[in-house]
Amino acid sequence: MRGVSDLSLRACIEQYYATVPLMFADAEEFGPLRLFVRKAAGAPYYGGPNHAQPTSAGSATVTIADIARVRARQRELGVPEAFEWLAEVAPSLRARIEAAGLPVTERPLMALDPHHPLPPQSLPEGVTIRALEADDPALPAALAVPRLAFAEEGTAVGSMGRPELAVAAERLTADGTVATTRPTIRAGHKTVVAALAPDGTPLAVGHYHPANGTTEIGGIGTLPTARRQGLGAAVAAALAAHARDHGVRTIFLAYAEEAVARIYARLGFRPAGTTLLIANQPARS
Numbered sequence: 001m002r003g004v005s006d007l008s009l010r011a012c013i014e015q016y017y018a019t020v021p022l023m024f025a026d027a028e029e030f031g032p033l034r035l036f037v038r039k040a041a042g043a044p045y046y047g048g049p050n051h052a053q054p055t056s057a058g059s060a061t062v063t064i065a066d067i068a069r070v071r072a073r074q075r076e077l078g079v080p081e082a083f084e085w086l087a088e089v090a091p092s093l094r095a096r097i098e099a100a101g102l103p104v105t106e107r108p109l110m111a112l113d114p115h116h117p118l119p120p121q122s123l124p125e126g127v128t129i130r131a132l133e134a135d136d137p138a139l140p141a142a143l144a145v146p147r148l149a150f151a152e153e154g155t156a157v158g159s160m161g162r163p164e165l166a167v168a169a170e171r172l173t174a175d176g177t178v179a180t181t182r183p184t185i186r187a188g189h190k191t192v193v194a195a196l197a198p199d200g201t202p203l204a205v206g207h208y209h210p211a212n213g214t215t216e217i218g219g220i221g222t223l224p225t226a227r228r229q230g231l232g233a234a235v236a237a238a239l240a241a242h243a244r245d246h247g248v249r250t251i252f253l254a255y256a257e258e259a260v261a262r263i264y265a266r267l268g269f270r271p272a273g274t275t276l277l278i279a280n281q282p283a284r285s
Contacts, residue, residue, distance in 0.1 A: 009111055009272055012214045012250040014089050017053060020211040023189045025049035030069045032062045037077065040180055050074065051082035051281065059090035067100045082281035087274040094276055103279035109272045110261065111252040116268035118241055121234035126198035129238045134185040140178045142194045142202040144168035149221025155259050158224025162201060165223060184209075191246075193238045195231045204231035206239045214250040215243050233263045240267070 018034075021027075025036035036049030052070045054062055071081045083097060087106070094104050123129065132139050147168050152158040172178050184190040188210075195204040206220035217239045222232045240251050252272055255261045 009250065009252075010086065010088055013109070013111075013216075013252060013273065014056065014086050016211055016214040016216065016250075017084070017086060018056070020209050020216075021049040021051075023209065023211070024184070028073065029055075030073070031066045032057070032059065033066050033070050035070050035073060038079075050077065050079035051084045051277075053083065053085045054090045054093055056089070059085070060092060062090075062093055062096055064096055064100050067097060067102075071100075080278075080281050082278055084275060084277040084281070087276045097276075097278075104276050105279040107254045107256065107275040107277060108261070109252055109254050109275055110264050110269035111250065111272035112240055112267070112269050114249055114251075118237050118267060121237045122230060123195065123234055124229050124231075127195055127203065127229075127231070129193060129195045129234060131238075131242055132185070132192045132194055134182040138194060138196060138200055138202050139181070139185075139192065140169040140173050141165055142192055142205045143172050143178060143181060145194075145202050145205040145223055146219045146221035147172075148224060152224045153257075155227060155257070157227045161223060161225035165201070191239070191242060193235055193242060195235050195238075203229075204235045206232075206235045208239055208243055208248075208251075210243060210246065210248050213248055214252075215248045217243070217251060217253040220253075232260075233267065236264065237267055 021036040025038045028035045028037055030052075032055055033052050034055050035052040038049050052074075070083075074081045081102065083102070085093060087094070097104055132142055144165055148160045148164055152160050181190065185192065190207055190209050192205065192207045194202040197203055202223070203226040204220070204222040206217060208215040208217045217236060220232055220236055220239075236253070243251055253264065253269065254275055255264060
């Protein structure tokens with residue numbers, strides 16, 4: 001990307017992955033591996049923490065025994081046996097993870113050129129976009145939108161809509177997720193941006209967690225019945241603009257489908273490496 005070398009961008013992403021979970025978790029060291037252990041119930045940081053990653057100094061020395069120790073601790077905690085790391089930083093780790101019996105999948109990354117102007121996004125009539133405050137009445141439903149979006153994957157218009165959204169919002173309120181998320185918004189650790197229908201119902205949502213001038217945009221999802229209106233792209237652009245306005249210099253994201261990558265490319269995002277993670281671990285975005 002113009003003005004950002006591959007090495008400096010990679011260093012920013014690596015540092016981000018090593019530091020942002022510490023807003024929500026404690027770190028336990030297992031030799032060359034670090035396990036993030038969530039401090040409280042709920043899901044303020046994507047679907048984690050509770051995942052492990054190699055330390056920058058130990059990425060080349062991880063052994064199957066180290067992996068086994070981390071997995072044993074994850075089982076003791078009752079959390080998924082999740083690992084996640086930047087492929088370019090620890091290229092040999094994949095083979096050892098797979099040798100330990102864990103399937104690994106790739107998640108390509110894209111980063112926004114810091115000099116690229118974000119193109120204006122059109123919205124359906126009556127739809128507005130805003131960053132939600134901690135006590136915003138739309139927050140429970142906003143947190144529920146990605147759950148429905150990822151449960152009904154793809155970009156085609158789906159079947160889940162407002163009735164399912166109401167049920168999911170009640171569930172996230174009951175299990176403590178909403179209560180756990182509110183303080184992270186107040187503290188500035190998490191920003192939630194939503195595209196809202198005229199009656200205030202969230203139709204598309206995304207979020208980011210800034211750390212040291214870097215952030216990963218994640219959790220972008222559109223209510224399945226509201227797809228094909230450009231809402232996801234509008235939310236992604238609004239998140240990037242909000243992050244820039246609040247001093248974030250390096251903005252990146254991950255994607256799972258090429259159709260989604262093309263949307264991000266139109267906003268100015270370009271390939272920026274690959275994250276590797278356990279195939280069946282809970283998605284963080």
